[in-house]
Amino acid sequence: MRTQKQARRFGARASVLVLGLVAAGAVIAPASPASAAVPGLVRVTATSVSNSTDFHSTTATCPAGKVLTGTGYELNGVTGEGVVDDFRPNGGVAAAPTAVTVGAYESDATALNWSATAYAICANPLPGLVRASTVGASNSLDFRSVVANCPVGKVLTGAGYELNGVTGEGIVDDFRPNGGPATAPTSAASGAYEEDVFAGNWSDTAYAICATA
Numbered sequence: 001m002r003t004q005k006q007a008r009r010f011g012a013r014a015s016v017l018v019l020g021l022v023a024a025g026a027v028i029a030p031a032s033p034a035s036a037a038v039p040g041l042v043r044v045t046a047t048s049v050s051n052s053t054d055f056h057s058t059t060a061t062c063p064a065g066k067v068l069t070g071t072g073y074e075l076n077g078v079t080g081e082g083v084v085d086d087f088r089p090n091g092g093v094a095a096a097p098t099a100v101t102v103g104a105y106e107s108d109a110t111a112l113n114w115s116a117t118a119y120a121i122c123a124n125p126l127p128g129l130v131r132a133s134t135v136g137a138s139n140s141l142d143f144r145s146v147v148a149n150c151p152v153g154k155v156l157t158g159a160g161y162e163l164n165g166v167t168g169e170g171i172v173d174d175f176r177p178n179g180g181p182a183t184a185p186t187s188a189a190s191g192a193y194e195e196d197v198f199a200g201n202w203s204d205t206a207y208a209i210c211a212t213a
Contacts, residue, residue, distance in 0.1 A: 046118050056114070146204050163192055170193070173191050
């Protein structure tokens with residue numbers, strides 16, 4: 001019988017994937033009729049080896065000359081027993097992201113063969129594209145939440161997160177861009193729970209992919 005926390009985990013995993021793709025899709029559907037189309041938009045995929053080991057990781061890298069504007073992921077064959085621990089775009093405050101890494105653990109031991117797929121939404125270079133990040137406090141509390149804000153004058157095109165030190169015992173419950181129907185998003189929030197009681201210290205990192213408005 002699944003525990004209440006395990007039930008919460010399955011709902012969280014679904015929302016994480018959907019919201020990850022929503023954040024990625026923000027650049028495909030401009031908020032304003034005056035917005036220009038994103039030039040050279042393509043999707044790149046990369047899938048890890050399929051086996052029954054506890055951890056799988058893969059990186060989707062944009063073609064040469066293109067940059068990362070959005071992200072997504074998929075777990076294949078694990079039927080609810082896998083949790084994405086890393087959903088991390090590369091780059092930094094002075095470097096445009098060009099790849100996204102997805103890492104996933106088995107939340108409970110399974111003999112099934114499974115794999116992880118990373119999706120990178122890539123485009124010709126956008127003005128001012130950077131990756132912002134915020135690392136939350138490291139402690140043993142059950143829940144933590146952190147927000148990555150775009151630099152002033154930039155808007156959110158994609159997002160990611162990373163759980164640090166919890167190795168499969170943490171579940172991202174919230175993965176949420178701000179903004180609205182008439183407001184461009186400028187930040188991404190990540191909130192995570194412990195799947196089961198975990199005595200170690202751990203933290204959550206939120207990532208925001210941002211471009212000049």
